Amino acid sequence: MASSVSVLLFGITRDLTGQSKVVVPLSEHTRVIDLLSRLHQDYPALAGIKSLLVAVNGEYAEQDQLIGYNDEIALIPPVSGG
Amino acid sequence: MASSVSVLLFGITRDLTGQSKVVVPLSEHTRVIDLLSRLHQDYPALAGIKSLLVAVNGEYAEQDQLIGYNDEIALIPPVSGG
Amino acid sequence: MISITTDPIDVAAALKSIESEQAGAIDLFLGVVRDNTQERSVNRLEYEAYDRMAINEMEKIADQAHQRWPILRYTIIHRKGTLQIGEIAVLIGVATAHRADAFEACRYIIDTIKKTVPIWKKEVFMDGEEWVNAHP
């Protein structure tokens, strides 16, 4: 059964994609690295960012972490607070 | 010709002597160390202080510095500002 | 206390919030918008935060600081939105019994915030703008 998950975008990722949220198709086996790969395909401009991490439910996620349908996903470009 | 100089006292030195200023006889050859020696004779209670420096005209003075009639002299017990 | 706010940061209120009768030392660090960066003149800054995660990460940092130093009270306030030159972007306040702990904990907190907390700053110049640290 096909499903999808929303990905929150901030800062430069929002500027480069022109969107603050994008929807990515999801399977039962989608991992963080798969999501990143898909986003890079859909939005080649993301390659211009120095590094890109993924947060799942407000926590930095490992590359091999599985993504669930109800997770809150966000792209985290290099932070620059303070 | 006999002369003298006033010595300003602060903190514990003032408490131990009961005075905020004492007068010490001065010759042409009186050095900081002589002044300290004389003060210790006159006020034995000063021996109860951990260390005692002398300021001449608002600057820490060396032991062998000569003292002049017009100098502003002060005893400096261990500082504890801040 | 940790917060993210669009309002100007009130230093007096922040200080009041960390008063303690056991405190002998308070270190307050203010990150301020300065008028230039890498010799380029800055007009203003725009801060954006992933609030939920930023609060979460700042709480972790505060917990780590509490494990390393005997902190009596602390506050972390980060502003977001548009900030003009001279405005306070972040305030860290730490109250401890002795001063070395206040300095070290305060510095640890701001240094770590800059590494891990999902807040982003865009520098707006006369002739363009740039997300800080974002480009290779």
Place this chain on the structure above:
Amino acid sequence: MISITTDPIDVAAALKSIESEQAGAIDLFLGVVRDNTQERSVNRLEYEAYDRMAINEMEKIADQAHQRWPILRYTIIHRKGTLQIGEIAVLIGVATAHRADAFEACRYIIDTIKKTVPIWKKEVFMDGEEWVNAHP
């Protein structure tokens, strides 16, 4: 700006006095009267200064700090007289472009003040009083 005052220290005014458009970081250190020392309960503190020399020594410290760090603006305010628990005895404020300099200069200034500046503090307890550091 360096001062010794019997009035309560006004943190907001001190902060205002070191504002600078080039400043990206401000570190404010407050030395506060705490309610105990070496497990003895403190009632109040009494500070006394040899004003002329204290100002002179603090100016030397500020000069040394300026030689070591790129300080934009600074302030040192030391209070004297009788201080109650929670009152600010000393405030050091340093504004710099970058934060490491603000932390380091501020800490250098307070550390050195405590070593060389002729100001004395008497701790008043329920059952006695004692000039700090004075006894062997």
